[in-house]
Amino acid sequence: MPDNPSVQVVHSIPGRFRVKSRVFTNPALDPDYVTAFIAALPAVFQVRMNTGSGSIVVEHDPGADVRDEIMIRLKNLPNEAFLPEAPRGSGPDLFEVGTRTFAAAITPFLPRSLQGPFSWALSIPTLMNGAETLVTEGLKVEVLDASVRLMSLARKNYFVGNAVGAMLSMAAYLEESSTRQANDLLKNLLRPQADRLRVERDGAEVLIDSDQAMVGDIVICGPGEMIPVDGLVISGEASVNACSITGESSPVHARPGIEVLSGGIIEEGRLRVEALNVGKETSMARIGKFLEKSLRTQSGHQRWSNTLADRLVPLTFGIGLGVYALTGSAARAASVLAVDYSCAIKLATPVAVRTAMYHAGQNGVLLKGAQALEALGSVDTLIFDKTGTLTHGLLELTDILPLEDFTEDEVLALAAGAEEHYGHPVARAVLKAAREKNLSLPPISQVDFIVAHGVSAYVDDKRVLVGSRHFIEEDEGISCTQVDGKADLLQDEGKTLLYMALEGRLVALMALRDTLRSEAGDTLKALKASGFNHLVMLSGDQPRPVHAVADQLKELDEVHAGLKPEDKARIVARLKEEGRKVAFVGDGVNDSPALLSADVGICMSEGADLARDAAQVILMKDDLKGLVLARSIARDTARVLHNSLWSAVGINSTLLVLAGTGRISTLTSAALHNASTIGILAYAAMNKGEQDALQS
Structure with missing residues (x-):
């Protein structure tokens, strides 16, 4: 990266400005990273980059003072924005495609004396690119493209050469636009929220943006x-x-x-x-990792298809030379060279993958890269962390056991009265149960919240205590032994206990339980039907509540409780050693080791930042059905890629035979080849997964 690159504002209006710099034309610069790096700033609406002209257009909130920060970032791009080992370039835009198409269309109508110079001028970029590729990388598709153009020019068949150039430009544009569309969605999904926080500064509390902490x-x-x-x-x-x-x-x-x-x-x-x-640096590092996974990685299938495509280029070239040696016909040789397996084979994979990622994102599933998509389609074992995944992590009141002469409604009304202004999850569960019964709550006074223990309040001048056994028995000295038997039974059912005392004596025992997600059972059945043959549940909770949840989910094949984070990772490793391909679903920091060690890590929508970083798949909606959708899209993509590959091989092999035997001309050969490539790309771009069936 150049030191202190010159970045200049060349046009500016309120809410929008354009900057230019030579550094933006650097072929090693990753445009996707740079646009996301700027778009992550609060008050930035849209960022568009043109590497050809070395310019960036930024649209932002005109009322926000954000321009200085944008300029600072553009002048100090991090090293991660540059990939010398993998240069990138911006493909042809629609204007270029239209220009080349128009140029090909008017070629036959130009004076013969102008057709040659006009066509040679149009072909120079293709010829130079082919020559450079031949010298630096060997026989690649760029060499084939240049050879077809060169042979057409040598035979003075200028219309054919220019038409081939227009077709190649259109194919490149379709790939670029499809990839850009998917990338833009991913960048929008990764845009952080502009959170604010309160800090003490100079003895006073002030509200600041989170990136100023x-x-x-x-x-x-x-x-x-x-x-x-x-x-x-x-x-x-x-x-x-x-x-x-x-x-x-x-x-x-x-x-x-x-x-x-x-x-x-x-x-x-x-x-x-x-x-x-x-610090924003930590936040930006996280965003950078997300983008690196989402926009830069290739799946194993894509690497394999690229290798296959590159190996088929010399085959096409050799057939073309062989046809010329046997027939002496440059026209037949050019017809053969116009047919290239690698176009459809190479392009179909990124188009199908990006389209799948796009539609998954639209439906609330963020796939962080092609590898995640491919792996998700092949895994056979799915591991769930219990809390926050199979359950909501929210409590509901399930049992009320009154003592003495109290009724359930009297106990619930007293407890809800004491808990009415308490923000604790237990209090919310008690209040919810009272409201569902339309109970009138008694007046309360002298409320005292004892953090992490319970609440003390006066109801009709009588002291009511509601809280844990530790609070009631050890802190307040009220014996709870009379309900030990019932308490053990409730705990065996996986429930959390709540004790209530009135005027120094125990008057009720209540029980609460974390609620199972309503869609959990149906989701597990659908996942089994989709090819997962082993479903596992892990939890750091004690065995009683864990097995109580497991009893409600008949599809589970394996259950483990009382685990530490490293224990979860060890179970993942053990299943992988058994030859299984494993996906892990979690949402907490304690799940990160398992998320990283699994073949696919999946994080719930409300997961901790560390878990979201560690995962390859994020469910953006708080709904387990997203797993079924993600699995469907992954498997559908694998089917699309298989069909695209063999369609490309079959169609292009047929065209090679027709071209080599002189049945079709160079123009027809190029037209059919590019038409088939575009058709295969269109098929790949329609890859959406079986969404309608899953969302019904």
């Missing part, structure tokens, strides 16, 4: 807010819903000295957190 900032997090940084709690206590981070369905207690990770939700309480890991 600095290491060492004191970040303030209150009820209902997401923790925006990785940091150390320096004061305050809170109950944190860390389901997406730890995989635990119950909230965790955060207090001074405890490290917290971004993504956790403050259910109750308030924290002052010293930021340890912040």
Whole structure:
């Protein structure tokens, strides 16, 4: 990368400006990375780059002060934006395609004296590209294209040469436009949200953009807010819903000295957190990794098809030379050279893959690269982390066991009255149950929320306590042994217990359970039908709630509970050693080792940032049916690629025979070849998966 590249604004109006720089014409520059690098900025709406002219057009919110930041980024592009080992170029645009088509159409009507110079001038870029390719890479498709043009010019068949050039330009444009469409969607899906956070600055709380946070900032997090940084709690206590981070369905207690990770939700309480890991550089590195996986990688099938295509080019060239040696006909040789297996074989794969990624993204499934798509179509074993994937990670009240002379409704009304203004997930479950029964809640006073323990309140001047056994028995000294037998039975069913006391005595035991996703059962059946022959559930929770969930899902073949993150990764490794191809579905930081070690890592929509980074597939909608859709698209893509390959081989082999035997002319040969290529591309571009059936 050049030092301090000159980037100049050449045109500007409110909300839109164009910049130019020689660095933008660098063949090693990755346009997709650069446009995403700028589009990731808040207030930027659209970025368009033209490497041919070395310019970038940026559209942004005219009321936002974002231009300086854009210019700083363009003048300091990271090394990841340059790929010297894989130069890229922008393909022909629609104007070029139209120009070449028009030039071919008018060629027969030009004076004969002008047709030659006109056609030679049009062919120079193709001829130079073919010569350069021959010297640097050997016999490739560019050499065939140049040979056909050269032979047509040598035979003074100028219309044929120019028509072939127009057809090649059209084929290249179709590939470029299809790829660009899919890439634009991916970049939009990866655009980060412009989050804001509260920090202490000079003794006061101020609201800033998340990318302005600095290491060492004191970040303030209150009820209902997401923790925006990785940091150390320096004061305050809170109950944190860390389901997406730890995989635990119950909230965790955060207090001074405890490290917290971004993504956790403050259910109750308030924290002052010293930021340890912040900055737009970390965010941009994550975006860069996403883009690198999504836009730069090739699947094994694509590498294989490229290798096959390259090997067939010398075959075509050799047949053309053989035909000329046997017949002495340059026309037949040119007809043979106009037929190239590699066009359809090479182009169909990226078009089908990008189109599949595009339609998957439109339907809420982000596939981070061609390898993820290919692997998803071939895996046979699917592993689920329980919490947040097969279950919602939300609690619902399932049992009320009143003591003394209380009724269930009386107990529920008392508990809901005490919990009414408590933001804890347990409180929400109790209130939801009371509302469903249309219960009138008693007036309360002197409410005291004890973080991560429970709530104390006065109802009709009587003290009501609702919370954990630890809170009721150890903190308040109220015995709970009288319900031990019932408590054990409820725990055996995988339920969380809630105790309630009134005026110093235990009056009720309640039970709650994490809710199974309504679509989980049908999704597992559909996944089995799609070819997964082994479904596994893993969890860090205790065995009782895990097996209670498993009892509701008859399609599971294997269940493990009480696991640490490294245990999950070991199970993935063991299944792979058995010869299985494994996909893992998770959403927490604790799932990252397993997501990385699986053949395909799949993250739920509300997954932690680290899990989203580690996964190759992200379900953008909070619905397991996205798995079925992703599997369908992956397998449908494999079928499309198989059909495209053998169609290309069959059609082009037939054309070679016809061209070699003189049955078709050079123009007809080129027209049929390019028509078949475009047809195969159109077939590949229609690859959408069986969406309608799955979404019904």
